[in-house]
Amino acid sequence: MQTNLAPQYQGTPEGQEAEAILRSCVHCGFCTATCPTYQLLGDELDGPRGRIYLIKQVLEGAEAGPGTQLHLDRCLTCRNCETTCPSGVQYGRLLDIGRGIVERQVPRPAAQRAARTLLREVLPRGWIFKPAMKAGQLLRPVLPAALRGKVARATPPGRWPTASHARKMLLLDGCVQPAMAPNINAATARVLDALGIELVMAPKAGCCGAIRYHLNDQEGGLDDMRRNIDAWWPAVEEGAEAIVMTSSGCGVTVKDYGHLLRHDAAYAAKAARIAMLTRDISEILCDFEDALAARIDSVHARSVAFHPPCTLQHGQQIRGKVEGLLRAVGVDVRLCADSHLCCGSSGTYSLLQPELSGQLRERKLAALHATDAEEIVSANIGCQSHLQGGTGTPVGHWIELLDRLLQQSSQPSQDQARRRSQAPGGRPHAAA
Structure with missing residues (x-):
């Protein structure tokens, strides 16, 4: 052209x-x-x-x-x-x-300016968003239906592993995900712990920068990226193997840090290094497919419909890894018709363009329900929340499913070991 x-x-x-x-x-x-x-x-x-x-x-x-x-x-x-x-x-x-x-x-109307300012000032700041989400969860039963669909049901985070391992990887905790679905990162830590990898969070890391950047506060988004680089850099220098992403929307942004900060003399080289180290959790675990398959009893597996987020399949060009890993451990994974199309979430799009977003969700859910799967799994908190707001079918992250299968498969062996260690009178056998 x-x-x-x-x-x-x-x-x-x-x-x-x-x-x-x-x-x-x-x-x-x-x-x-x-x-x-x-x-x-x-x-x-x-x-x-x-x-x-x-x-x-x-x-x-x-x-x-x-x-x-x-x-x-x-x-x-x-x-x-x-x-x-x-x-x-x-x-x-x-x-x-x-x-x-x-x-x-083009100046925006006052209502649009107010909505966008609210989103870019509240969502990236966990210390504001988390209590706001908790308040919404408490009031959820009496909220209007449209707003209730945006408020995730309260879920416990589950246990975070305490074991120390020689292999260490960093984790981006994120901004909205810890408040909306805190078990995702905890489940990731448990799965990696079972494989001998310790997952570490940098306390000062926060929003990946995507929210502000894509709401046209591009300088604010770049500042978020610089803050994360500063937070991660000491661990990178100490040899952290990777920076793990459990939300594909964050992953596609962090992988682009090198490009977005290429003209910043103080951060260009560090940003390129951070981008190179960044991996979606599916990219990490595909190397452990055999080890996971050996640990998981396929009798616990079930049928799931996998919705691949656009940020995973189009942004990061990762296709087939999640499906392949779940199938390797015995899960019946089903892709819906037109699985390449967006569900309508797209970050803040569902809030700013609710009519179009709602139409796309209806189309996506109809296709997902047609698979007759028992639950829906995805790889991005935005997609999960958006889809769950329109269906009674459980919607979660695929890493939570994998974590659940690991726990269910290990439970019988633990019970058997406990019974074997007990004498008829209920006392432990003496050591030989």
């Missing part, structure tokens, strides 16, 4: 990157066929190709208006188009550039 950037963007980092991405697009239209919002709305400007045109016009000097902003806002950033694109167009990065420029040009 030929471009002619306006003078104010020529030679700038965002202008150079955008121009390179625009020139890689050949306008074949393959992306349109897999765009969820185009499927719902049937508007070329609500598909990747149309949005690319809008961003190109703005970069060439055309004045953006509320219509341009609306079409860019409606994008889920699911990046299905990137998976489909034969030319390798990095649409997600172009969209971030376009949204940032349009945000500076």
Whole structure:
């Protein structure tokens, strides 16, 4: 695609990157066929190709208006188009550039500004969000149905392992996940503990930066990223093997730290190192497939429908690892029709675009229910919460299922060992 950037963007980092991405697009239209919002709305400007045109016009000097902003806002950033694109167009990065420029040009109505400010100031701060979620959970029975669906049911975190191991990995605790589903990280720690790996959290690490960055507070998002790098760096220098991600939405962002901070002289090298060390938990555990299969009794396995988040299959390009691992331990894993399509969660999208998000959830749940699975598992807290708000079928993280299978499989052997250690009178046998 030929471009002619306006003078104010020529030679700038965002202008150079955008121009390179625009020139890689050949306008074949393959992306349109897999765009969820185009499927719902049937508007070329609500598909990747149309949005690319809008961003190109703005970069060439055309004045953006509320219509341009609306079409860019409606994008889920699911990046299905990137998976489909034969030319390798990095649409997600172009969209971030376009949204940032349009945000500076087009003032939002007061209600939109207030909603976005609330989201980017509350969600990334666990010390605010956690008590707010607890309050919502206490009031959940009397909340309106629409709001009740956004409040996760209170669940206990479970035991965190206390054993020390020579092998150590870092964990991003995250911002909303510890309040909404605290057992996910605890389950991850228990599974890795069973494999001889200690999971360590850096207390000062927090939100990965995605929330603020994708709400067009890009400098605020970069500050969140720098804080995490500072928090992790001592452990990295001490030899931590990896930085484990249990939320694919966080994982896709942290893996991009090297790119996002490439122009920051103080952080560029560290950010690249952090990105290289970052692994989704499925990437870690696929190397332990045989060990896990040997520990798990398949009699405890059940049928599950796996919903692969867009941030896992399109953002990180990880496909098949979760399904393969669960099948190896005896789980009947079922993928629904159109499993490549977004469920409508997409970070804060379900709050800012509730109508479109709700339609996509209904379509996704209908397909998941058609598998007749006993439960639904995913790999991202946003997807889990969004799907659970529309169904009575249990929705959880696949690592919780794996942890449960390990515990159920180990229980009989523990009971048998306990019985063998007891004499007929109930006293332990004397040591030989």
